Amino acid sequence: MDDELTILLVEDDPDSLANMIDILEMDGHEIRVAGSFAEVLNAGVDPAIELAILDRRLPDGQVEDHLAGLTERLPNAEFIIVTGFANMEGTIASFKQGVTDYLLKPVHPDVIRQSVARIAKHKRVEAELQREQRFANQILETTEALIVVLDLDGRVVHVNKHFSVVTGWELEQLVNQDYLLHCIPAADRKRASEVFRESVCGRQVSGFRSGVLTKGGRVRQIRWSDTALKDANGEIESVLAIGIDVTEMVEAQEASARDHRLAAIGQTVAGLAHESRNALHRINASVELLRLDVPLQTDMREEIETIARASNELGTTLEEVREFAAPIRLHLETALLPEIWRRVWSYLAKSRVSRDVELSETLCDCGCPVVVDVLRMEQVFRNLFENSLAACQDPVRIRLQCRCDGGGNVFLDFEDNGPGLSPEQQQMVFEPFFTTKVKGTGLGMSIVQRIVHAHGGMIRIAQPTQCGARFLIRLGKHELTLEDDCTGSRESSNA
Template identity: 50%
Template sequence: MIVARATICGLPEKSPRLDRHSMDQPFRILIIEDNPDTRANLRDILELDGHEVVVAASFNESKAIAKNGNIGLVITDRRLPEGMIEEFLPEVKENSVEADIIVVTGFGDMQSTIAALRLGVTDYVIKPIIPDDIRSIVKRIAEKKRLQAELAEEHYFTNEVLKTVEAIVLVLGLDGTVIRFNPFFHQLTGWTQDELRGQDWFEHCIPEHERVRIKEVFIATSHLEHTRGVVNDVLATDGRRHRIRWSNTTLKDATGAAEAVLAVGVDVSDLVAAQVRALRSERLAAIGQTMTALSHESRNALQRIKAAADVLSLEVAGNKNAEDDLHAIQRASSDLQCLLEEVRSFAAPIHVHYHATSLDHVWHRAWGDIAATRQGRDATLIASCDSENLKIEIDAVRMEQVFRNLFENSLAACHDPVRIQIDFCSEDDEVEIRVTDNGPGFNPQQQQKLFEPFYTTKRTGTGLGMSICQRIVEAHGGTILVQPCSSGACVVIRMPRQASSDISHPSQLASSE
């Protein structure tokens, strides 16, 4: 039975469109019906609700319309000029991938209905078509499509935010295992989802000395507390540490119980480093000013001590005890002179003079400079690869000082036989230098303080050697850090291969004498 066009008489005027979404983008419906009256009748009914309706008299005619895309719903007669719609359903779905399908027929039976539903038909309507019923069905489908579109848009937005935002988004289970994280965490640390998913977050990514404190924060958060402003280091796969400031909350299930912890972290490493450099510059300026006055007075006093000792050496010649005492005074005077010079050089600004040079020549000269220190020791330096052809723009004299200091530290820390290994790796525009030894290494507390001025693990010394190394490396635009090692110490230096024209590091800005 076919519904006559007169069926629409007495229907209300066109109502406002259903929602803001339909105002912005009307729901587009394709009607495939060979009877012109039924086709026009359906079109009038559906346009009352603000839908955009396009019609076709046959399946072949509908294909051209479907190719234009954006069809949200296909309403088709079961019997078409080309045959039964069941034959064409796969092609209908292919041509209108996102569309739901409603089949209208006057000859419905259970088998054909089940077959159509199995082929992906959304609904099966028996003629005569009741306007309110078809409007209700279409409204339900349009609302479903609207919600799906909103969900897809929200999902897209969320994914784009997670991919774009320069912040860590991390989800942990209540047992502290990693559930998931956003791409920025991978970019920052090198960890992949496959490597960390299901693993203990604290064991893999938190330095040992901070684990107890951070676990306490995690437990507090898991008990439905919101925690923020927590700062701790996160370990990258290459051993680097990133200082992260966290804001944490819980994710809850349908009953309101906590099921996971959501942590959002911002990398504040640069900010912390800038604060440290600013503080260091202030301290260097103060040290520099103090040393200007101190070195002037001390130099005169040391010169007087030296002159008096030289004269006295002539008078006590042949007196063994007096000569021994005099030599002790001279050594003390020399040690004091060296101490003053080391502090003065630490406080003075570092000016880098770049030259293209081979790293092989630099570390070879540094090793040769400490020949006297190595005398009588079983000490070997091993280079894992040929660095002769590894050219880099550096201040060779300054970098010799860095290598010399690292080698001397290893000799002081290791018992014979001493084995020092130096490895080089060049990646793109950066060079990585890794110096390891077979000594006792550093504990977490020592690693934290190693580059602090006046901190030393030796029995004697000023504690300025590693601080000076850090200033030299940073003046080149590089970084130096201590990496955890299964045995011995491991110091890693990363530097650009070419000098940057805009390097202006605080190491170069300290007050001069």
């Protein structure tokens, strides 16, 4: 027999006990015996017993008086009661306490065998279901795929462990939350909502890619396969989404495409700069000669200055595009980061004339030493400062916080009090040629990102503390080491 059980017989009549042992052992079951309820209760918990066959009336009481204790001592057992003294009240009380079967003496061998066989089959099916459940749970918890289950209103029912690892969101934080509003970036919500509605209608959608917002505010790119889950009646009750994190692949593809664009831009700009340089030199030389001949405070002198500004703007634009397309080669040296941004701030003094502008600083006591290309880092701060000065209305307040972690990293928190960036602008701010200004090439923040990355660092947009734009930058210190933990800080401000 394939469904052998470990059975406990509780019986004080030797003949009945011997008869049942013969019947059950013939079918391959393992038999244990006890002569009283007290013997079982005093033996302690025994999870090995799968079935207990109990005489209803024994010298130490009736079975319904001991079922609660027996259930506790035999947690994995089903119960069959056999009796020659049946009554309706006792039978009902026993079934209410979870008894599986109730047999009258004398018990026919076929009856007891059929009852035990039915319980054995139930146990086998239950064990198979438990194995399948454990297997499914193991898959859910160990697979390197993101798994999300949503109800028909789009609220989170379940997320697996890998979803939490990738996004930082724990199940307790998401359950019953609107998934689209909580986890999908605004730019992707319309398409994600359409896919969800298709899934609710029973259509499977595969290969759909959308961003997922992490707890820290970053966006991970996930390729999803969505399908509907049905209940026992075949009715759709939820939507299952299984996703693979393709962020690195998408970034690699975008980087490759960007490199191709940069190469094309570089070739174009090199030719353009070569052809334009002589023309700009001639224009500038002619402007200088005209300045000598034309008096100040005349209309013609104003036109000459307009030509000069246009020539300078064209030269600056060509140089900015050329710098963006050219490879970044670093000349590293040890410097204090605050000294770099203060020097740039002083360069921009003319742009702050007659404006209400303040730069506040919060620094580590160590002074935030770094190993960087100083000129390149000046470019970084010049772009950040110029963007804030252009975007903010007076009073302009720019805040810089700089701290070290004692492990070779410097963290810079840059924030202004301007209008900030919309979700769409946040997605595009580091893209080449994207700009919110009326004038400009749209290369400033892209150059900033390239310089920071060239230093082995990272820059990202962060949630502002009040309003405005906020950027977090991490720079590694390379071979530089610090003895101090840099936990102290000091504040200062510059108008």
